[in-house]
Amino acid sequence: MRKSFRAGAALTVATAAMLATGCSAGSGAEPGPVELTYWAWAPELDKVVEVWNEENPDIQVTVQKQDGGDPAITKLLTAIKAGNGAPDLIQAEYQKIPTLVSSDALTDLAPVGAGDLAGNFADGVWSSVTLGGDSVYAVPQDSGPMMFFYREDIFNELGLTVPTTWDEYAETARAVRAADPTKFLGTFSANDAGWFTGLSQQAGASWWGIDGEAWTVGVDEEPTQKVAEFWGGLVEEGVIDNTPMYTPEWNAGLNDGSRIAWTGAVWGPGVLGGNAPDTAGLWKVAPLPQWDASTPATGNWGGSSTGVTTQSEHPEEALEFITWLNTDPEAVAALVETSGIYPADTASAASALSKAPGFFGNQPDFYDVAADIAKTVKPFTYGPNANVTYSAYNDEFAKAADARSQAAFVDAVAVMQKITVDDLEKAGFTVK
Amino acid sequence: MTAASTEARTGAERRKTGTHRRRDLRTRVLVPYAMLAPGILLFVAFMAAPILYTLFLSFQKTQVSGLGLGAGARTQVFAGVENYVTALTDPEFAASVGRVLLYGLVLIPTMLGLALLFALLLDSKRARATSFSRIAIFLPYAVPAVISSLLWGFLYLPGVSPFYFVFDAVGWDAPEILSSQLVLFGIANIALWGGVGFNMVVMFTSLRAVPSEIYEAARIDGASEVQMALRIKIPIIAPALVMTSLFSMIATLQVFAEPTTLRPLTNTLSTSWTPLMKIYRDAFTRDDIYSAAASSIVIALATFVISFVFLRIVQKRAFGQEE
Numbered sequence: 001m002r003k004s005f006r007a008g009a010a011l012t013v014a015t016a017a018m019l020a021t022g023c024s025a026g027s028g029a030e031p032g033p034v035e036l037t038y039w040a041w042a043p044e045l046d047k048v049v050e051v052w053n054e055e056n057p058d059i060q061v062t063v064q065k066q067d068g069g070d071p072a073i074t075k076l077l078t079a080i081k082a083g084n085g086a087p088d089l090i091q092a093e094y095q096k097i098p099t100l101v102s103s104d105a106l107t108d109l110a111p112v113g114a115g116d117l118a119g120n121f122a123d124g125v126w127s128s129v130t131l132g133g134d135s136v137y138a139v140p141q142d143s144g145p146m147m148f149f150y151r152e153d154i155f156n157e158l159g160l161t162v163p164t165t166w167d168e169y170a171e172t173a174r175a176v177r178a179a180d181p182t183k184f185l186g187t188f189s190a191n192d193a194g195w196f197t198g199l200s201q202q203a204g205a206s207w208w209g210i211d212g213e214a215w216t217v218g219v220d221e222e223p224t225q226k227v228a229e230f231w232g233g234l235v236e237e238g239v240i241d242n243t244p245m246y247t248p249e250w251n252a253g254l255n256d257g258s259r260i261a262w263t264g265a266v267w268g269p270g271v272l273g274g275n276a277p278d279t280a281g282l283w284k285v286a287p288l289p290q291w292d293a294s295t296p297a298t299g300n301w302g303g304s305s306t307g308v309t310t311q312s313e314h315p316e317e318a319l320e321f322i323t324w325l326n327t328d329p330e331a332v333a334a335l336v337e338t339s340g341i342y343p344a345d346t347a348s349a350a351s352a353l354s355k356a357p358g359f360f361g362n363q364p365d366f367y368d369v370a371a372d373i374a375k376t377v378k379p380f381t382y383g384p385n386a387n388v389t390y391s392a393y394n395d396e397f398a399k400a401a402d403a404r405s406q407a408a409f410v411d412a413v414a415v416m417q418k419i420t421v422d423d424l425e426k427a428g429f430t431v432k
Numbered sequence: 433m434t435a436a437s438t439e440a441r442t443g444a445e446r447r448k449t450g451t452h453r454r455r456d457l458r459t460r461v462l463v464p465y466a467m468l469a470p471g472i473l474l475f476v477a478f479m480a481a482p483i484l485y486t487l488f489l490s491f492q493k494t495q496v497s498g499l500g501l502g503a504g505a506r507t508q509v510f511a512g513v514e515n516y517v518t519a520l521t522d523p524e525f526a527a528s529v530g531r532v533l534l535y536g537l538v539l540i541p542t543m544l545g546l547a548l549l550f551a552l553l554l555d556s557k558r559a560r561a562t563s564f565s566r567i568a569i570f571l572p573y574a575v576p577a578v579i580s581s582l583l584w585g586f587l588y589l590p591g592v593s594p595f596y597f598v599f600d601a602v603g604w605d606a607p608e609i610l611s612s613q614l615v616l617f618g619i620a621n622i623a624l625w626g627g628v629g630f631n632m633v634v635m636f637t638s639l640r641a642v643p644s645e646i647y648e649a650a651r652i653d654g655a656s657e658v659q660m661a662l663r664i665k666i667p668i669i670a671p672a673l674v675m676t677s678l679f680s681m682i683a684t685l686q687v688f689a690e691p692t693t694l695r696p697l698t699n700t701l702s703t704s705w706t707p708l709m710k711i712y713r714d715a716f717t718r719d720d721i722y723s724a725a726a727s728s729i730v731i732a733l734a735t736f737v738i739s740f741v742f743l744r745i746v747q748k749r750a751f752g753q754e755e
Contacts, residue, residue: 074716099719102500131501190699213498247697249591258591384500391703391717398699402612423718427506428496 033060034317039076040091041066042141042304042341048334052324059317061089069093069304073100076309080105088312089322092138093304094128095194095386098208101137102384106307108135112316120327120345124377129305132210132381137307139322140344141335144265144302145374146198149272151260152284152362154183162286166230169289173239176260184241184253185261188231190397191244193390194301198265200224201299201380203291207420208383214430215383220417225410226291232409235401242401251275263288265301266342266370269357281362287373296376303344342370349374385423392419489725490515515726524704525727531616532706536684539620539627544676546624547631552661554632555639566636570629577626581693584622589697610698622690627683631676638672639665674746678739685735688712707731 038049038061046063053060064087066072073096079085080103092100100106114136118126121140129138150162158179163169173185189195197207205223209216218224234240243249253259254276264271272283288298306322308315325331332348335341343349349371356366363369383389396415400408424431493511500506519525550569554562572580588609590596599606609618642665650660666673688708695701703717704710707727715724 070717074719077719098501102496103506103719104504135501191696210499215499242699244696244699247589248586249589249697252592385718388718391713395702395704398702402699427494427500429500430498 033058034314036061036089036312036314036318036321037087038063038089038091038306039066039072039087040064040089040306041068041072042091042335042339044338045091045335047338048325048331051331051334052321056321059314059321061321066091069096076100076105077103080310084311086309086311088309088314088318090307090309091141091304092307093302094125094140094300095197095382095390097129097137097305097307098131098382098384099387100307101131104310106137107310107312107315108137109139109308109315109319110134110136112319114139114319114323117323117327120347122344122346122374122377124300124379125303125344127379128382138305139307139319139326140303140305141326142303142341143344143374143377144198144267144300144342145370145377146202146263146265146288146298146301147268147370147373148286148288149262149264149268149283150286151257151279151282153282154257154260163289164287165293166289166291170230170234170239173234174237177239183258183260185239186263187241187243187245187250187259188235188397188401189243189245190394190401191246192301193393195245195263196227196393196397197380197390198299198301199263199288200227201378202288202297203227204297204378206378206380207389208381208386210381211432214432215424216432217383217417217421217424219389219420220414224413228409228413229406232400232406235409236404236406238404242404255279266374267302267340269359269366270340273357273359280359283360284363285360285366285369287369287376296373297378298373298376299380300377303342305344342374346374383420383424384429385420385427388423389416389420392416486725486728489722490729493722494720511722515723516730518723519727519730525707525710528704528707528710532684532687535616535620535687535706536681538617539623539684540677540680542620543624543627543680544631544673546628547676548635548666548673550628550632551635551639552665554636555665556657556661558657566633570633572626573629575626577622577689578693580626581622581690584618584625585694585697588618588694610694610700612700615694615698615700619687619690619694623683623687627680631680634676635669635672638669642668674743677746678742681738681742682735685731685738 036059038045040063046065049061049063066075069091072091073093076086076090077100086105090100090106092106097106115134117136117139122143125140125143129140130136148162154160155162158176160172160175161168163172169185176183176185200207200223203223203226205218205221205227207217207219207224209218231240235242250259254262254272255278257279262268262272268285273280287296290296306326308318308322312318325335326343327345327348329348329351332343332345333352335343336352343352353367353371356364360366393412393416396412396419397409400412421431491511491513492508493514495507495509497505497507550565553559554566559565575583587593587595590606590608596606607614609615646664646668647660650664655663686708687706691701691705692709692712695703695705703713708731711724711727711731714720714727
């Protein structure tokens with residue numbers, strides 16, 4: 001009896017100890033090198049960081065690998081709410097920055113001198129990290145200018161030319177169906193909000209804006225309506241597909257030649273190489289079809305930045321590191337080489353991106369084309385509830401795409417606007 | 433303790449017994465609690481506290497001032513029953529509840545019916561290769577729902593599915609499982625595939641517990657196998673049927689993994705297709721844990737009420753003999 005009592009007591013103590021250790025986190029400024037933790041999901045980023053750690057014994061950075069953009073941000077917001085547990089540095093996609101700033105998760109880096117970096121980046125990219133003000137909430141790392149990928153061999157075989165305007169794109173889509181009903185020029189994907197946002201950006205949309213002390217929401221305006229109407233028309237006509245991207249079926253279609261083009265972004269070679277390995281050397285890249293051929297434009301799909309969290313005790317050292325990581329020629333070259341990103345820093349990008357990706361061995365000037373396209377990215381402001389707008393896109397456009405109705409596409413834009421505004425107002429934002 | 437032995441005791445001995453008794457009493461009171469402590473502690477830490485916190489959160493909301501940028505712009509304030517009103521009047525929520533009710537109506541009778549049929553077949557005298565069949569039927573239960581959804585997802589996509597390939601080759605029109613009319617059945621099918629085995633094993637085990645004399649008696653009375661199944665076996669295993677129904681109903685209300693895994697493959701599954709998917713979306717995609725907490729409480733209460741009412745109705749009949 002007494003023995004079991006003691007065992008019970010021991011178990012209780014052990015449980016209590018387990019609970020206690022679960023709650024405690026390492027803290028306190030110990031002497032020695034400054035230690036920074038970095039949550040990121042870019043592949044093999046730790047190898048790039050190793051270069052820094054070897055050269056800078058005073059500032060040691062540890063990469064903690066994350067699952068991806070969404071889970072990392074969810075985790076960070078939880079840590080911010082809890083008051084501890086956040087890393088010093090975070091990889092944040094551009095559309096997440098306003099959300100993070102509004103949750104007080106990112107430190108303004110302007111007071112420690114980040115404003116000097118403005119000249120390194122394209123205006124469209126820089127405005128995403130400043131939210132159009134004097135603050136600097138992150139340093140851009142990579143960007144995803146949208147481009148048009150197509151199967152050169154099939155285009156030749158079917159006698160097609162590369163569409164330079166969206167009207168030509170529609171004509172080409174019809175021609176493909178007429179020539180071979182097993183093939184599609186493209187698909188409208190209700191699953192990829194970032195893709196649709198990029199296409200709207202190209203058309204001149206900027207879904208949020210700041211007007212004094214109020215936010216403006218401009219989803220349901222002419223540029224986005226135009227994009228929705230265009231794709232809705234093609235889907236209703238049946239000349240492009242209405243099923244999502246990134247499904248096993250879509251992958252198989254890229255590989256077997258039933259998908260002959262893709263409105264993707266500069267990181268496309270990785271996707272195509274991974275999903276359609278049999279087609280290496282058969283694809284080519286061109287600028288997106290244009291709304292106005294005389295003023296070429298494109299949008300961004302993807303891309304991310306490095307921010308410093310409000311829980312970091314070393315914002316200056318953190319900025320020193322992320323400035324190196326994202327603008328130093330050696331670091332940017334390593335990012336391109338090991339992590340396979342398209343750098344946002346324009347000067348270092350030019351020197352780092354000399355050789356075309358292996359999958360595009362047939363197009364040696366791949367990155368020259370990309371650099372020209374990247375210059376045409378239109379400015380775009382994200383708002384504090386981009387997450388809500390994106391999930392509204394998924395639901396509303398999924399319904400519209402399933403219905404194959406152009407009118408439903410246009411209605412979906414209006415519903416996205418309403419959901420976005422309602423959410424902002426519910427949280428207490430002033431919306432104009 | 434006899435009178436003689438008490439008389440024989442000296443004072444010292446008596447004092448010793450007294451301390452013993454006091455110590456015994458203390459041990460007797462303390463030991464059970466000490467032994468329960470780990471359980472109580474874990475229950476409080478991982479069940480009671482989160483539930484209370486969820487309850488607390490469900491009455492809160494965020495309040496943003498100005499542009500909502502920078503420190504202190506976002507505060508948590510008391511919301512009253514606002515979140516509950518929103519949850520209960522939200523057409524998306526009502527639609528998701530309606531969907532799982534329909535899903536349950538399709539799934540539960542089919543799943544339990546098949547499970548009962550298989551259990552009775554395996555239990556019948558003429559059954560052959562019973563252990564192989566039992567394992568074969570049970571095995572899908574061992575496959576996690578996410579994996580089985582991925583597997584079935586491949587089979588449902590016309591472009592990569594061998595079924596559609598065969599249908600095409602024969603020249604038949606294959607139904608589009610992922611279309612808006614059929615997707616519910618597609619998901620029910622995944623749950624059916626995974627769930628029949630578990631329920632069958634529960635029923636089969638209680639069938640095995642039936643004393644064989646009852647069957648002998650029935651056989652002497654001239655009952656056929658079918659009659660025995662309908663008149664003897666099913667009534668006797670009624671408690672197992674009640675339990676599996678209850679578990680299935682709760683699982684139905686909580687369906688999440690299958691539609692979430694299939695969602696990226698099709699336009700027909702929204703992010704609020706089931707109540708739990710909506711709760712997940714509100715909490716983690718829309719970053720609104722407050723309304724997600726309110727919806728969670730509503731679902732938990734509904735589960736509780738449904739379970740209670742169901743047991744109330746069937747308990748008398750199922751467990752009647754035991755009372």
